[in-house]
Amino acid sequence: MTTLDDGLLHDVRARLGGPGRTTPPDAADVAAALRSTGRVLGSDALADLTRAARAELVGAGPLQPLLETPGVTDVLVNGPEEVWLDRGHGLERADLALASPGAVRELAVRMAAVAGQRLDDASPVVDARLPDGTRLHAAVAPVAPEGAVIALRVLRQATHDLRALAERGALPDAWVPVLHGLVRGRANLLVTGGTGTGKTTLLAALLGLVPHDERLLTVEEARELAPVHPHVVALAARRPNVEGVGEITLADLVRGALRMRPDRIVLGECRGAEVRELLLALNTGHDGGMATVHANAAEHVPARLEALAALAGMSRTAVAAQATAALDVVLHLQRRRRVRHLAQIATVHRDGQGDLQVVPVATWQGPGDVAEPVPGHGWDALRRRWVA
Structure with a gap:
């Protein structure tokens, strides 16, 4: 099965980052870019890679599946092995670990950039909105001495009267x-x-x-x-x-x-x-x-x-x-x-x-x-x- 390796992701990003683009790519854009690479075979593989690529390009990367879990209102990252979620009944630990403190920081910086904000040593705190409406609050060193912390709040269409x-x-x-x-x-x-x-x-x-x-x-x-x-x-x-x-x-x-x-x-x-x-x-x-x-x-x-x-x-x-x-x-x-x-x-x-x-x-x-x-x-x- 084709996987979303760094080379494929770089290729897709280059194809989507043409001049004049002012809006985040939607699923159809990502799928078209994946097809144009010539490396995707089969509708199931295309659908899986489209979701994964879009999560990396305009979403929360490895945290995206948690955000899409029914009932989840918050996803919190305190460190690479401390990922928590809230389904409305209190915090519970997620079965997910990120690679390293550096990976947590890179994810926070990328999400901030997707939201049109800056997150670095000179501007170490960000409060922003991802393209899908998810609220992002993140802090990196020196504010977060351990490297970076991330808090994501899910925006869901009102479904309860x-x-x-x-x-x-x-x-x-x-x-x-x-x-x-x-x-x-x-x-x-x-x-x-x-x-x-x-x-x-x-x-x-x-x-x-x-x-x-x-x-x-x-x-x-x-x-x-x-x-x-x-x-x-x-x-x-x-x-x-x-x-x-x-x-x-x-x-x-x-x-x-x-x-x-x-x-x-x-x-x-x-x-x-x-x-x-x-x-x-x-x-x-x-x-x-x-x-x-x-x-x-x-x-x-x-x-x-x-x-x-x-x-x-x-x-x-x-x-x-x-x-x-x-x-x-x-x-x-x-x-x-x-x-x-x-x-x-x-x-x-x-x-x-x-x-x-x-x-x-x-x-x-x-x-x-x-x-x-x-x-x-x-x-x-x-x-x-x-x-x-």
């Missing part, structure tokens, strides 16, 4: 109509939680509920949202180039989105000064907006928003005033017993001293010991407002 998420134990059945009502009623929603709790998954499912005659503007640092909706305009930030120019920030994109006739503005992850632009946008008649923020609990959201807004020069009083007017409901996710689930539904208020408060009105411990969510003060009022 709210009902499917409920069936998987991500939210209780009793909350499904409430979330439908929040989207239908154009509530401004903030989805919160820690890393890997399913914020993007829930956000994509919520966006799938938006009527199909509405125009969604999504703003992200690196595109992860892929909602099932016919009218999505995706905007992604850009880092400065090696000369330090060309940067387009999330704040720039949120301001620009306001001029693009949005029905709803969605900020994939609010993590800095762009929180000011988000709150201003949601206070100018653009209801039905959504965003995600990292937080440990719904009650901690005010402190998180205040910290982010401080980066934009906003005072605590200004944050409280803007957030109370802009945000309706906080949906907080947790990961318990390796299960990601919606744990709290909360509303946004100001207390007697004028400080921002996020108050849970219903909680759920997730599937297991306590099957039903526990309503609290304010739950009935929320249902009367948002659920027909």
Whole structure:
């Protein structure tokens, strides 16, 4: 059987790297280049080599099969013999080893180049997107003393609606109509939680509920949202180039989105000064907006928003005033017993001293010991407002 040796890969790369190419080669391009070498016989061999060559040219090389494994959300490389993956139930060691620390570094550098970024001793950290949408974060020496580390996050088209998420134990059945009502009623929603709790998954499912005659503007640092909706305009930030120019920030994109006739503005992850632009946008008649923020609990959201807004020069009083007017409901996710689930539904208020408060009105411990969510003060009022 023909194998993808270095000579064949070099030949294919040369045939695909002609002048004028501005897009990564797809499978048909790679297959055509392989055929033109005259070294491939048989459809099975051609299909195998096409997959292998494309993984080496525009994908994750030896890590590509792990990324394509059903259910895998993350692939992590800590060293040549430390490759890990996450299928949504915690980390597990992969049955894969790379040749050496040098091979790990070479793979990281090549993936960064494929993504149009630089990764070397002078620029030892990269955060980028591969052509298939996989998010790449990698570091090499001197930041990573062992040679290089790689983290890959898989972008998958949203395949679970709210009902499917409920069936998987991500939210209780009793909350499904409430979330439908929040989207239908154009509530401004903030989805919160820690890393890997399913914020993007829930956000994509919520966006799938938006009527199909509405125009969604999504703003992200690196595109992860892929909602099932016919009218999505995706905007992604850009880092400065090696000369330090060309940067387009999330704040720039949120301001620009306001001029693009949005029905709803969605900020994939609010993590800095762009929180000011988000709150201003949601206070100018653009209801039905959504965003995600990292937080440990719904009650901690005010402190998180205040910290982010401080980066934009906003005072605590200004944050409280803007957030109370802009945000309706906080949906907080947790990961318990390796299960990601919606744990709290909360509303946004100001207390007697004028400080921002996020108050849970219903909680759920997730599937297991306590099957039903526990309503609290304010739950009935929320249902009367948002659920027909």
